[in-house]
Structure formats: C-alpha cells, structure tokens
Amino acid sequence: MFHGLSAFPLTPLKEGKIDEQAFTTLLRPLVDAGVDSLGILGSTGSYAYLTVAERAQVARCAVEHAGGIPVMVSIGALRLDDILRLADDAQAAGAAGVLMAPVSYQRLTAEEVYSLYERVTRQLSVPLCVYDNPATTGFTFSDELMFAVAALPNIGSVKFGRVPEDIAQVRSRLPDNVTMGISGDWQAAPALRAGFDVWYSVIAGVFPQTALAIARSKETAQSERLEPLWALFRRYGSLRVMAAAAEMMGKVTVPALPFPLQAIQGEPREALARLIVSLELA
Amino acid sequence: MFHGLSAFPLTPLKEGKIDEQAFTTLLRPLVDAGVDSLGILGSTGSYAYLTVAERAQVARCAVEHAGGIPVMVSIGALRLDDILRLADDAQAAGAAGVLMAPVSYQRLTAEEVYSLYERVTRQLSVPLCVYDNPATTGFTFSDELMFAVAALPNIGSVKFGRVPEDIAQVRSRLPDNVTMGISGDWQAAPALRAGFDVWYSVIAGVFPQTALAIARSKETAQSERLEPLWALFRRYGSLRVMAAAAEMMGKVTVPALPFPLQAIQGEPREALARLIVSLELA
Numbered sequence: 001m002f003h004g005l006s007a008f009p010l011t012p013l014k015e016g017k018i019d020e021q022a023f024t025t026l027l028r029p030l031v032d033a034g035v036d037s038l039g040i041l042g043s044t045g046s047y048a049y050l051t052v053a054e055r056a057q058v059a060r061c062a063v064e065h066a067g068g069i070p071v072m073v074s075i076g077a078l079r080l081d082d083i084l085r086l087a088d089d090a091q092a093a094g095a096a097g098v099l100m101a102p103v104s105y106q107r108l109t110a111e112e113v114y115s116l117y118e119r120v121t122r123q124l125s126v127p128l129c130v131y132d133n134p135a136t137t138g139f140t141f142s143d144e145l146m147f148a149v150a151a152l153p154n155i156g157s158v159k160f161g162r163v164p165e166d167i168a169q170v171r172s173r174l175p176d177n178v179t180m181g182i183s184g185d186w187q188a189a190p191a192l193r194a195g196f197d198v199w200y201s202v203i204a205g206v207f208p209q210t211a212l213a214i215a216r217s218k219e220t221a222q223s224e225r226l227e228p229l230w231a232l233f234r235r236y237g238s239l240r241v242m243a244a245a246a247e248m249m250g251k252v253t254v255p256a257l258p259f260p261l262q263a264i265q266g267e268p269r270e271a272l273a274r275l276i277v278s279l280e281l282a
Numbered sequence: 283m284f285h286g287l288s289a290f291p292l293t294p295l296k297e298g299k300i301d302e303q304a305f306t307t308l309l310r311p312l313v314d315a316g317v318d319s320l321g322i323l324g325s326t327g328s329y330a331y332l333t334v335a336e337r338a339q340v341a342r343c344a345v346e347h348a349g350g351i352p353v354m355v356s357i358g359a360l361r362l363d364d365i366l367r368l369a370d371d372a373q374a375a376g377a378a379g380v381l382m383a384p385v386s387y388q389r390l391t392a393e394e395v396y397s398l399y400e401r402v403t404r405q406l407s408v409p410l411c412v413y414d415n416p417a418t419t420g421f422t423f424s425d426e427l428m429f430a431v432a433a434l435p436n437i438g439s440v441k442f443g444r445v446p447e448d449i450a451q452v453r454s455r456l457p458d459n460v461t462m463g464i465s466g467d468w469q470a471a472p473a474l475r476a477g478f479d480v481w482y483s484v485i486a487g488v489f490p491q492t493a494l495a496i497a498r499s500k501e502t503a504q505s506e507r508l509e510p511l512w513a514l515f516r517r518y519g520s521l522r523v524m525a526a527a528a529e530m531m532g533k534v535t536v537p538a539l540p541f542p543l544q545a546i547q548g549e550p551r552e553a554l555a556r557l558i559v560s561l562e563l564a
Contacts, residue, residue, distance in 0.1 A: 043388065078331050079331045080540070080542060106521055106522075106543055119541070119542075136387050136388060138418075236391075258360075258363075259361070259363075259397075260362060260401075262391075
C-alpha cells in the first residue's frame with residue numbers, strides 16, 4: 001500500500017466534534033479519483049488534537065467510505081499506552097497500515113525512540129510507516145537511528161520530510177520491503193523522479209486530480225506551476241492553507257480546525273481563493 | 283502565591299496508573315519544609331502525558347495533601363476544549379493558580395497563542411502563570427507577544443526559561459501585579475539575586491531543603507556547588523534526572539515515568555547516586 005499517491009484529508013470539526021458528514025464529503029472525490037491510499041489522521045488530519053475515542057471513530061468512518069482503497073491511520077501519541085490502544089482501534093477498524101511519528105513533549109532521546117518503535121511494531125499485524133517530521137515532533141532522526149528503526153519487523157515505509165542528498169545510498173541501507181515516501185508537497189515531483197516510491201500528499205486531500213497529475217507524470221513543471229501555493233504552504237503550514245481551501249469551497253464548516261489552530265485568514269486567504277481559480281486546482 | 287520557592291514534584295506512575303501513594307510521599311517533605319507553593323503537573327509532573335481525568339485526580343490529591351500551601355496546576359494542552367475542562371477541574375479541586383504553556387504540535391502562530399491566552403484567561407477565577415518553554419512547546423515568545431499576553435486579565439506571573447538581558451526593562455513593561463519567575467534550576471540563584479520574584483524549581487520537588495537554602499540565601503555559591511547536578515539536568519533533562527533520584531531513593535516505583543520517557547540509566551544514574559551523597563542533597 002505504500003506506493004504512488006497517498007492522500008491526506010483533513011479531519012473537519014463542527015462545534016468541537018468530529019464532523020463525519022464533512023469528512024465523508026472530503027473522502028468521496030479522493031476515492032473517485034483513485035488515489036492509491038488514504039492517509040487518515042495524519043498531521044493534516046489533526047490527529048494530535050483528537051482523543052483516542054475520536055480517532056477510532058474517524059478510522060472506522062474512513063475505512064467504511066474508502067471504497068476498498070487501503071487506509072493508513074496515524075497512531076502517534078505521547079504515551080505508549082495510548083499508542084497501543086490507537087493501534088488496536090486502527091486495526092479493528094480495518095486499516096491496512098499505520099503511521100507513527102515520535103511525538104514528543106519532552107524531546108525524546110534516540111534510545112527512547114528506538115524502544116518506542118520496537119515496542120509498538122511488536123504488537124502490530126499491519127505494516128507501519130515511520131514518520132519523520134522534526135517540525136512537529138522536535139525530534140530529528142539520525143541516519144543510524146532511521147536505519148535501525150526501518151530494520152524492525154512490520155516496518156513498511158519511511159515518510160521523509162526532505163529528500164536525502166544521496167538517495168541511492170539511503171535506499172541501499174533500507175530493507176527491500178521498506179518504501180521511501182516524501183512529504184512536503186513542493187518536494188514531491190523531484191523526489192518521485194529521483195526514485196521515491198510514494199508521495200504522502202496534503203494537497204491530494206482536497207485537490208486529488210491536481211496531485212494525481214503530478215504523481216503519475218512525475219513532471220516537475222506540473223509542480224512548479226503550483227509554486228505560489230507551495231509558498232503559502234511553507235509560510236503558513238499546509239494544514240492552515242488546506243483548511244481554508246476546504247472552508248471556502250463549502251466542504252467543511254467554519255472553523256474546521258481545533259482551536260487554537262486557525263485556517264489562514266485575510267490577505268493570504270484571498271490570495272488562496274484566487275490561486276484555486278487561476279491554477280485550476282481540482 | 284507567585285513568589286519565593288515553587289516546588290515542582292513528579293507525578294509518579296505505577297503500572298501506567300497514577301500512584302497516589304507515591305505522589306503524597308513526594309509531597310510530604312515539600313510541605314514540611316515550607317516551600318511557598320507547589321507546582322503540580324508541570325513539565326516535571328508529566329502533565330502532557332496524562333489524561334484530563336488523571337490530571338483532575340492529581341490536582342485533587344495535591345490540594346488535599348498541601349497543608350494549606352498554595353497549589354498551582356498546569357492546564358496546558360493542545361486543544362482549547364481540553365484546556366477549559368482542565369481549568370475547571372483545577373479550580374474545582376481548589377488550585378490557587380494555574381500554569382499554561384502554548385503547547386503545540388503544529389507550531390502555533392503569535393496570533394493563535396495570543397487568542398488562546400485571551401480565551402482561557404477570560405474563563406478563569408484564579409491567576410495564571412504564563413509558561414515560556416520553547417524546548418517543549420517549540421514556540422518562542424517574542425517580547426511583544428509576552429508583554430501583550432501578560433497584560434491580559436488574570437495573569438499573575440511569567441515563568442521565564444532564561445534570564446532576559448535587561449531585567450529592569452522587562453520588569454517595567456510587565457503589569458505591576460505580574461511576578462517574574464525563573465525556571466532552569468541552574469539559573470535560579472543569579473536570577474533571584476537580579477530581582478526575580480520566584481523560582482519554579484525542579485530540584486525542590488525532590489530536595490526541598492537544598493532548594494530552600496538557595497532560594498532564601500540567594501547565594502550563587504550555594505547553587506554553583508551543585509554544578510555537577512545541573513550538568514546532568516542540562517544534558518539529560520531535569521525530569522529524567524529527578525525521576526532517577528526518586529526511584530533510587532525508593533520514593534516511587536520503577537519505572538515512574540510514562541513510557542517512552544525513561545529516567546537516566548547506567549553511568550549517569552550511578553554518577554547521580556554519588557552526587558546525592560557527596561553534595562548532601564536533602
């Protein structure tokens with residue numbers, strides 16, 4: 001399941017509760033477009049802000065509406081007890097894979113992170129994607145640690161936050177069954193061209209056709225034309241930008257994000273509205 | 283309540299549940315020593331790792347065993363809904379104040395942080411201490427933002443992570459009723475000498491007499507003699523060091539911290555054991 005285009009939809013809220021109707025409205029065009037997998041409750045899906053019970057609810061709803069497309073569910077949390085419960089819930093819901101970042105409040109040590117992945121993978125019956133995201137976790141994987149974690153049983157993919165300088169060398173040190181995935185949408189086209197297996201995509205959660213055109217063609221020109229959008233992503237965070245897009249398109253109730261997170265407002269929101277038209281995002 | 287020595291005890295776990303007995307064992311010497319306040323469920327008290335229900339339980343237990351010493355309870359969380367519930371629970375338990383950091387997964391914007399404090403303080407009937415801790419939150423207050431937040435109603439103190447270059451200038455821009463507190467134990471003695479009002483102290487959570495000697499005398503020599511301990515704090519994190527101390531002293535069950543967090547082990551733990559003796563920590 002860890003190949004091609006993986007679409008990461010928002011998890012919209014309505015008055016502080018999961019808005020299942022809006023969520024399924026978001027899923028439908030992704031399923032119709034034929035993305036290769038759904039990345040549910042990723043950073044874009046606000047997983048860190050939701051309770052264990054809410055996350056189980058979202059996982060069940062996603063699998064039910066996925067039309068057979070494999071669903072990956074994030075199980076990241078600060079505390080192992082919660083992670084194991086989330087893993088059980090995701091597997092019971094029918095997830096085909098799980099995603100986990102070394103979420104931290106106290107910045108974790110390399111030993112703690114390794115122990116965490118070891119403990120969690122031991123309990124899994126579906127493959128896990130290692131989620132490297134220093135911007136949200138405050139934890140940076142060393143190459144050594146990443147390779148050690150990737151060699152654990154039940155690891156299926158690594159979601160890299162940036163393209164390594166020597167892709168072939170990284171590839172050669174990963175087990176054969178572990179795919180390389182890229183996040184940070186503006187890096188996707190060059191990463192796929194350079195041999196990455198999968199794009200863990202934020203934009204695909206709202207604009208699946210636009211993302212599929214890039215993922216299938218791997219043409220950097222297709223991505224470069226979206227540079228004004230990528231600039232908004234880098235400046236404000238892709239979550240705040242895509243939430244604004246979904247809000248303006250009437251797909252979710254305003255505000256869709258858990259307070260204090262806020263979709264972009266004012267001038268950048270107006271710029272986004274213009275980009276949706278001028279870039280023919282779909 | 284935001285003056286003098288505020289002691290931050292651990293929140294010990296036993297088989298993944300709050301260990302109330304060990305917690306009250308930790309509180310007793312702090313109360314007997316006469317610290318000026320108890321900082322419950324701070325970073326040292328693992329607040330970010332505990333559920334809303336667990337935190338309410340700890341707040342009630344603390345107030346019950348505080349012997350009249352004012353109790354400050356951390357209400358930090360990623361989501362406003364949880365923060366408001368935690369604030370209600372803390373106040374219902376009898377907390378005299380609350381502590382809140384801009385906890386983040388998605389790094390918050392200045393506007394989001396200001397809105398968060400505005401929304402929370404509006405709901406409080408006890409004063410709030412603003413908790414500046416970029417290492418755990420990933421958020422760095424600008425001076426402008428800190429002064430704007432400090433001017434909100436119900437702000438009683440700021441817990442600074444480092445000593446500002448120009449203390450008098452910072453003091454002059456804070457409202458008169460807002461005290462200046464220092465965290466990072468190795469900085470406490472010079473900060474108190476330079477006019478800080480309160481030391482939010484990790485070491486006081488296990489060694490209250492040692493901390494009181496520094497807080498009352500404000501003698502930097504008293505702090506400098508602990509430099510080998512401060513070096514462990516800076517290298518491994520004060521939480522991992524104090525958890526090991528409490529474990530070795532038989533005050534808490536091993537492991538006391540929520541997995542994947544681990545008390546220091548091996549050589550540094552042995553070094554700590556020697557320091558407890560040689561530095562006559564008590």
